[in-house]
Amino acid sequence: MFEVYITKSGKYLPNEAVSNDEMENFLGKVNDTASKARRIILRNNGIQSRYYALDQNGQTTHTNADLTNRAIEELYDENFTKKDVELLSCGTSTPDNLLPSHAVMVHGLMKNHSLELNSSSGVCCAGMNSLKYGFLSIKSGNTKNAVCTGSERVSSWLKADKYNNEVVNLQKLEEQPVIAFKKDFLRWMLSDGAGAFLLENQPKGDISLRIDWMESYSFAYELEACMYAGGDKLENGEIKPWSDYNSEEWLKESIFSIKQDVKDLDKYILEKGSDCIQTTLEKHKMNPANFDYFLPHVSSNYFVDKFYNAMISRGMDFPKEKWFMNLTKVGNVGSASIYLMVEELMNSGKLKKGEKILLIVPESGRFSYAHACLTVC
Incomplete structure (x- = not known):
């Protein structure tokens, strides 16, 4: 078995930072009406700026594959x-196409040579799953080497025109022409960008990060889907897939929009997340004192104190001075978020050899979690 090192990291954030205002x-505005929920959501999530692969006319400037390739470069x-890459592993929640896979489309832009590919789907854990594939390939x-990525281009999914047909349908039914909170909520939470890691079996340069271990957990066997797209949730909790709706319903009910059951999110995300962190630390005979940096992917600052308290109640005290986050300035970029945090820390000049970093990524899709331990070399 070989050691695995992150020897270099890259990122690509499209266009200029977009402020809350x-x-x-x-x-755009759904039904030409400003969102009543926007200011409340932004006040709670604490995000001050984010990036969109859109111009000010709402026209697309980059595909997801393009964002990913630019981070890889x-x-x-x-x-x-690019001629040295042996494996490309790409994770995303928002691929440009249903098929071919995201990694295939990225490889098409690389224009290098034939190599092994892996595409990881899902929500936020997709980026960690793509990293684990590269980790295990080199480990074995x-x-x-492997190039691993996490990326999102969600802005085009959140544009007002994606919801206007639903609003028209509600008006015809003489109902309030306002999209459901489970859809409006995410319009003010998510943003675009890509991160990339180069993994190698030898350290390189002034700073490398050795991946000591990676762990993953799923609670789908006992919990319903919380965040979903390309379908809708039925009263019994099952997801009816888009292909079982007729094409008129796709527009009338915004079937392809991203939705989140915020009640389930609040009820389970911290409870299950804290439980499995405790399981991971016990498995590896470690505790919070072993780590110098704690990098949690938190979708909203609303959860920071709640997350801290949930861990304290389980005997895990990660002091706030060890937390490293960039949510406020880059936004919630889903599967790319952990890459963007590591990239910023790795290039900050703060790291010292021997320090340990704990990565924590929750996913509310159907409540999955991924963890990794890194050592600075």
Whole structure:
């Protein structure tokens, strides 16, 4: 078995940062009406700026594959070029197409040579799953290097025109022409961007991060879906897939919009997340004192104190001075968020050899969690 190191990290955030007051200029107003929920949601999530692959007219400027490839290009230098890549592993919640896979589309833009591909789907854990595939490939000796990515291009899913047919339908039914909170909520939470890691079986340069272990958990066997798209939730909790609706319903009911059951989110995300962190630490005979940095992907600052208290109640005290987050300035970029945090910390000049970093990524899709331990080398 080989050691695995993150030897370089890259990112790509499209266009200019978008402030809270500018968001509706890019995403538009549903039914030409300003969202009543927007200010409340933004006050709770604490995000001050984010990035969209849109211009101010709402026109798309980049595909997801393009964002990903641009982040990957940050990994190349005189010692590592696109011709040296042995494995490409890409994770995203928002691929450009149902098929071919996201990794295939990214590889098409790389224009290098034939190589092994892996596409990880899901929600926020998709980026960690793509990382684990690369980690295991190098660990086993299958490849000597891997490029792993997490990316999202969700802005085009959140544009007002995606919901207007539903509003028209509600008006015809003489109902309030306002989209449900489970849909409006996410319009002010999510943003675009991509992150990339180069994994190798030897450390390189001034700073490398050795991946000591990775752990994953799913609670889908006991909990309903919480965040979903391409279907709708029935009264019994099952998801009716888009292909079982007729094409008129796709528009009338915004079937392809991203939705979140905020009641289930609040009820389970911290409870299950704290439980499995405790399980991970016990498995590896570690405790919070072993870590110098704690990098949690938190979708909203609303959850920060709640998360801290949930861990304290289980005997895990990660002091706030160890927390490293960039949610406020880059937004919630789903599967790319953990890559963007690691990239910023790795290039901050703060890290010292021997320090340990704990990565925590929750996913509210159907409540999955992924963890990783890194050592600075």
